[in-house]
Amino acid sequence: MILTYKFNIQKAYWLWIFYFILFLMCTTSYLPKCLVKKHENKNSIINPNLIDTNKTYYLHVLGAGYSLEKRLSATKQLSDVTLTRLIEAIRISKLLPNYIIVSSGYSSLGLESQASVVKRAAVELGIPKQNIEMLTTPSNTSEEVSAFVKRFGTNKNVIVVSDALHLSRAIMLYKKNGIVAISAPTNFKVKQGINDYNGVTLPSISSIDLMNEYLREQLKYWKDSW
Structure with missing residues (x-):
């Protein structure tokens, strides 16, 4: 009985050590x-030299989100994430003689769709209307x-x-x-420039959030790959 009790205490001790180490790994x-x-x-930054300028892209x-606050311009109605994606698309479009920007996203309330606001923002940023198509139903x-x-x-x-x-x-x-698409990544969560600190930190909410985003993306990838 005593041996079993000591074993359980020892087991609990090592479990706490394991959980503590795991906590530090995930929160730093x-x-x-x-x-x-x-x-x-996993996806390389788009290389302009590999683009065939004779093709239409x-x-x-x-x-990635928006708000229909009417006092704001379309660019300001977009979330920071959506706006950054649009800016990257516009940057790439400057390298292409023939292109179509496709915006997508619905409205859960039956109001103006996210695709429509992205189109208005693209026009504000100098993209001709005829170079923009919308997909207003995806969620x-x-x-x-x-x-x-x-x-x-x-x-x-x-x-x-x-x-x-x-x-x-x-x-994926x-x-x-049935389409082998070209990746154009933006909004990098981790940047390791010479002016960025990338050493070990104390536990923080930002590190927990980053780990949470990574795990969620892994689960969504697994779900969508079936």
Whole structure:
């Protein structure tokens, strides 16, 4: 009886040690940054030299939130994430003689769609209306890809613009739907420039959030890959 009690105490002790180490690994910056950086680097930054300028490219800007506050311009109505994706698409469009920017995203309340606000923002930033198409019904990434294929078919040259952490799943979904798309990552969560600190930190909410985003993306990738 005493031996069993001592064994249980010892087992509980090592479990607490294990949980404490796991807590430190997930809440300090080193492990979350390593995992996120590895995932973000799966898709290379678009190389202008590899683009065939004789082709027409469809730049699909995946949605990531917006607000219909009427006193604001369209660019200000977009979430920071969506706006950054749109800016990246516009930057790439400057390298292409022939392009179409495709905005996507619905309105859960039956109001102006996210795709429509992205289109207005693109026009504000100098993109001609005739170079923009909208997909106003999708509510998630899988639906965005399906809507594109249904609308334009599978014989288009597609450049997908999204967050670096999210892009692997979008490219995978395009491949499942018969299109080998080109990745255009933006909104990098981990940057390791010479002026960035990338050492070990104390436990923080930001590190927990980063780990949470990584784990959620992994689960969504697994779900969508079936």
